[in-house]
Amino acid sequence: MRAAVVDVFGGPERVEVVRVPVPRPGPGQVRVRVRAAGVNPVDGAVRAGVFGGEGQRIGLGWDVAGEVDAIGADVVGRAVGERVVGLHYGAVKPLGTHAEYAVLDASALAAAPVSVDDPAAAVLPLSGLTAARAVDLLALPAGSSVLVTGAAGVVGGLAVQLAVRAGLVVTALAGAEDEAVVRALGATAFVPRGATPAEPVDGVLDAAVLGEAALELVRDGGVYVGLRPGAAPAARRRIRVLVQEVAADGAHLARLVELVDAGALVLRVSDTYPLAQAHLAHARLAKGGARGRVVLTAA
Known part of the structure; x- marks a missing residue:
């Protein structure tokens, strides 16, 4: 599969899309086929080396919206094909959500809002x-x-x-x-x-x-x-x-999804880019001034 990573810290030009093995979910985990993933300021900080990890390949991305693709042992309440949103917490990790597939703890996921599309849903978790x-x-x-x-x-x-x-x-x-x-x-x-x-x-x-x-x-x-x-x-x-210190919390996320579907919480997307143009999405993030989230899509 393809995934956006950084091998060398720096500007948006350091973001590369590489081929890596498809991850497998372990006990208590779910694999999500990524349809959209937000590009957040924290991703820019990770790319620049703010959180360390020099010498490692670091995967980018915290937000995800997509479908459940595979389920690990001891997971209940999730079904293959279900639309979900989730937060993949952690700055220095080998793979994030800026990829074709992402593995998250089942407890970090919630059913996706039904009233918005995947790019908008990907704004919600983080x-x-x-x-x-x-x-x-x-x-x-x-x-x-x-x-x-x-x-x-x-x-x-x-x-x-x-x-x-x-x-x-x-x-x-x-x-x-x-x-x-x-x-x-x-x-x-x-x-x-x-x-x-x-x-x-x-x-x-x-x-x-x-x-x-x-x-x-x-x-x-x-x-x-x-x-x-x-x-x-x-x-x-x-x-x-x-x-505040954010944490992956599927139960809390589910309550926010309810607000979105009730029309009580507006999610704003400024720009979308395909995964292959992840470096351009980072350049848009670095430019500033967006009045919505920059989002990567599966296309």
């Missing part, structure tokens, strides 16, 4: 679980004010939607050109990048990784939730500083 975990960590009562930075991005946009569903009053911080986008996602108020809210907020969900600048916008005794381990600002003024 970004959806990240946003949902961050909103959960806010742990604020309904009616509390929350600022979401990077609200026009994929994770930020999902966080806006989930925070609104949690009863929070959301202010979105994004580029001036994105006001209509974030308001359509449910934000009550808008702050253009570089400006600040008129009053401190009860909490910040810092999808843009602004760090100290975002912490300054939180009231005394409020909460700051970051998305990148190791990048959170130091706590002060009795502000709770928390950082």
Whole structure:
């Protein structure tokens, strides 16, 4: 089968599509025929060597949407041919989801949403679980004010939607050109990048990784939730500083799928590329400015 890998760290040109053996599922695992796979910022970081692994061949890709192709021992509740989505957690691994087949733990999978196609479904696992975990960590009562930075991005946009569903009053911080986008996602108020809210907020969900600048916008005794381990600002003024760490969680993913199928969670795709053009997908990711996820497809 074909798989996108990096043998030497660097830019998008280091992404290669090579031939490798088709993986076999072990006990508790499922093999998925990949129909679509998101290209996330973490993939760019892996490619650049941020997580180490020098000298190894590293497979790329965390998100997957596709069909169950084979089932390992001790797996229940999955059937060959079933459409699924899942998160293949891990930065340094020999094979990821940017491949024709991927093997995941059965516990990382959920039935795919029926209301969207495979590229859109592939947006959900990593970004959806990240946003949902961050909103959960806010742990604020309904009616509390929350600022979401990077609200026009994929994770930020999902966080806006989930925070609104949690009863929070959301202010979105994004580029001036994105006001209509974030308001359509449910934000009550808008702050253009570089400006600040008129009053401190009860909490910040810092999808843009602004760090100290975002912490300054939180009231005394409020909460700051970051998305990148190791990048959170130091706590002060009795502000709770928390950082979400995503995990493969099929049960939680299934609840997000229900929201998608209920029309309560919008998934955005910016560009699609066939697996053979994985390097171009990475170049699009590196260019920035996408208002949706870059996705690799099986074609």
